[in-house]
Amino acid sequence: MGEARGRGTTSHGGRGLRRAALVVSVAALVAVALATWALLRPAPDVGREPEGREEAEAAPAASPEEPGPEELREGLGIVEDYRPSLSHGEKGPEHQRYIVLHDTEVDAEPQAIVSSWDASGNGVAAHFVVGRDGTVVQCVPLDEIAHHAGYGDTGHNELYGIEEDGRDDMAGTVPVGEWASDYGMNAWSVGIEMVHVGGAMDYTPEQLEALDGLIAYIDAYYGFESDIIDHKAWRSGNSDTSPEFAGYLESYRTTRTHDGEAA
Numbered sequence: 001m002g003e004a005r006g007r008g009t010t011s012h013g014g015r016g017l018r019r020a021a022l023v024v025s026v027a028a029l030v031a032v033a034l035a036t037w038a039l040l041r042p043a044p045d046v047g048r049e050p051e052g053r054e055e056a057e058a059a060p061a062a063s064p065e066e067p068g069p070e071e072l073r074e075g076l077g078i079v080e081d082y083r084p085s086l087s088h089g090e091k092g093p094e095h096q097r098y099i100v101l102h103d104t105e106v107d108a109e110p111q112a113i114v115s116s117w118d119a120s121g122n123g124v125a126a127h128f129v130v131g132r133d134g135t136v137v138q139c140v141p142l143d144e145i146a147h148h149a150g151y152g153d154t155g156h157n158e159l160y161g162i163e164e165d166g167r168d169d170m171a172g173t174v175p176v177g178e179w180a181s182d183y184g185m186n187a188w189s190v191g192i193e194m195v196h197v198g199g200a201m202d203y204t205p206e207q208l209e210a211l212d213g214l215i216a217y218i219d220a221y222y223g224f225e226s227d228i229i230d231h232k233a234w235r236s237g238n239s240d241t242s243p244e245f246a247g248y249l250e251s252y253r254t255t256r257t258h259d260g261e262a263a
């Protein structure tokens, strides 16, 4: 009995403990519920979450982006000296295929070269002249045709995938012979003249860096990379570009810069 009572007492005491535990458990649940309510109550904080996500999504916009054409042009400090006598027809982006590089074969300030082209009366010019000190002068807008490439080797219209579609007014052009009867390049390209005399001087670092920047600008302006050639590729026997430029030309054709470094 004592044993039974003892068990009974033990049993009774156990029920009391369980009841106490139940009370503690209920109290704990109420405490958790209150705490949860307290946490959830500041609804405005929850409402702000989307803003936080928007900020997170907007963050990449603050990271560095590729500079646009306006920024690249501004960086070059291009001197605009447009001469209407040097423009020869419409050339929209759909008519852009090539960047043709030339040498002036005369050493002078680029502004003076543009003035001499205008004064010559034959309408010959490139869109841009890059001076020895890196100054870039533009005398024909990019959406107009400049007469810088002239006649090319017979068969070169087909070789270069271009045609004479009548947009070029051909004012002042003079045929050079049956061997060079094709005349499509001006209407499908941008011309760049570098102030340089073959065999007499090197291209300066400032000039090459300006050319790097100018090509990057032209690429950004059109939104695609034009093929880079020099004048003598279009018409064999031409002096320009000079032999000193050969290594740079190869680099431009493969990396868009004179030395393979970013412009």
Ligand SMILES: [Zn+2]
Pocket: 101, 102, 103, 148, 231, 238, 240
């Ligand atoms: Zn040329």
